[in-house]
Amino acid sequence: MTCEKAQEYFLAHSRGEPVPAEAAEHLRTCPACADALREFVAAGELLGSLGPVPAREGFADGVMAAVRAEARDRSPLGRLMSHPSLGLLAAAASVLVIVGAGGLMWLRANAVLHRDATSGLAMSAPAGGVTPGEGMYPEAAVAPGSLTAQDEAPAAVEETASLEATLSEAATADPTEQSGPPSTAAMGRSGRAATPESRGDATPPSHVTRSAPPPASDKSPAAAPPIATEPSAPVGPFDTVVMEEAPGPLGPSASGAQGPTMGGGGYGGFGGAEGQTMGPMAPAEEGYTEAAEPPPTYTFRFAGDTLDEALERVADVSGVGIELEAGAYAQVRIHATLEDVTVDEAVERLSGMAGLRYAESADSGYVIMAEGPE
């Protein structure tokens, strides 16, 4: 065997892989090849000695900025913006997260309201004037003025499963339960259902669901599956939807009771078929008791198959450790502490995840996170 031929087996030979007997024999006996083989191996070792090259500082941030820009374009909201006929829909089991000063977060189950995209994403303060601390989407038609005290929260549901059940039930609740003005009429034509919860003072949360509306008219029937089908529809494990700044202070007594519920919309995931609604989005409402000079709070909405799952996602994403208080699920009032992150960071992560930014609404002072492609 020639040296040239034998050299074809250097790699295999050096790694102890089988090589033809002839080659092995040649390598054993040819001094020139023995030298060459040593260098061959040494060259590989030299290469292996090259250390890792660290990314420049800020590299990951740059990547994420680019990704976020894409996500924004593809996010439910982003798509929504580009598809005016699509209605916003919410997914099942959502969790509202409010990050406020002091490193506390309040989570709670929340009803999700649908809003017709055609009504515009711009939020404005509800006409009737909402008391501060009560952020809401006007279109959402939530019972006005209802700050519910924590104790008025829905009957305690101790387990996620229960809560989930409740949610489903609420979601499927029929229209007969519909009551109150605030219903969907205000929501406009979206074919999507809305299940606002009421937070009326007197209203016990558990039932608050009213559901939705009717199908409406318009333009995108296809895009608006009947709500009845929604509860059973698979829901993305999680989705973030809305972030808004609530003017109210955060305090234990501050959170409003929430009605469970949700018409959940299936979360189509990025890239869902056109005409299909993608994500949940729902404006959140908040009730706060009042206080002076409240630091800003941010509200996010997460959806999941179960509340537990949604909570986990929240913790996971925000870096905020969450500790459930006993019976917390009842009001889904969770006390969380910020571990390695600041409020700002948590907000940043949460918003980044949604691929959305928040912008201030001049007239209402709320911060709305809707910002999509023009």
Next chain:
Amino acid sequence: MAMRKEASDAELVRLSRNGDLAAFDALVRRHETRAISLAYRMLGDLDAAHDAAQEAFVAAWRSLGKFQEQSTFSTWLYRILHNACLDSLRRRGRRGEVSLDEGNDEERAIPEPADPGLGPDGEAERGETRDLVHRALVRLSPHHRELLILFDIEGMSYEEICKVVGLPMGTVKSRLNRARHALRHQLAPLLEQQRVNRGHRDAGESDAGRGTRHDM
């Protein structure tokens, strides 16, 4: 946070697919060093390496839905990165373009990086030897270079390399063998120098020990 750190790539991918940007952020941070390293060795230029790596991560994000779980995220990412690097080289034009498209195994020089290993970020490349090795590497054809990077630097298995570069096993092995020979030739002066140094060292030790000289 703890959850995040413990999450496997697969889990982070799953979360990312659902639009969880924080999960993807974690993936980026977890793989950025290897991605940059690989791109830098491939392109010989830090700016280009960062550009290619970013392009790859963004492309990965965009294609998460297509990611098949039969390969690991890193292998999949490197495949994307590998393509991004080849694109970068093509864009850079010059001779690298030809050899890339032809899949020619011939040694072909690609434009030498302006200042490999130097500059503000050059500390990453410490040591004269490493610098020489890096220079030798970037003088190889892209096809040889990529295989050596994956095999000798990244320590990937033949199987993984096949997935990354999209070549059959036989081709990968034979090309790797040729690539290593090509590197050996590029490093001849250094290897020779090392041998001489070793000789001197041995001689020095011998002198000191008043002993005989050993040849290795």
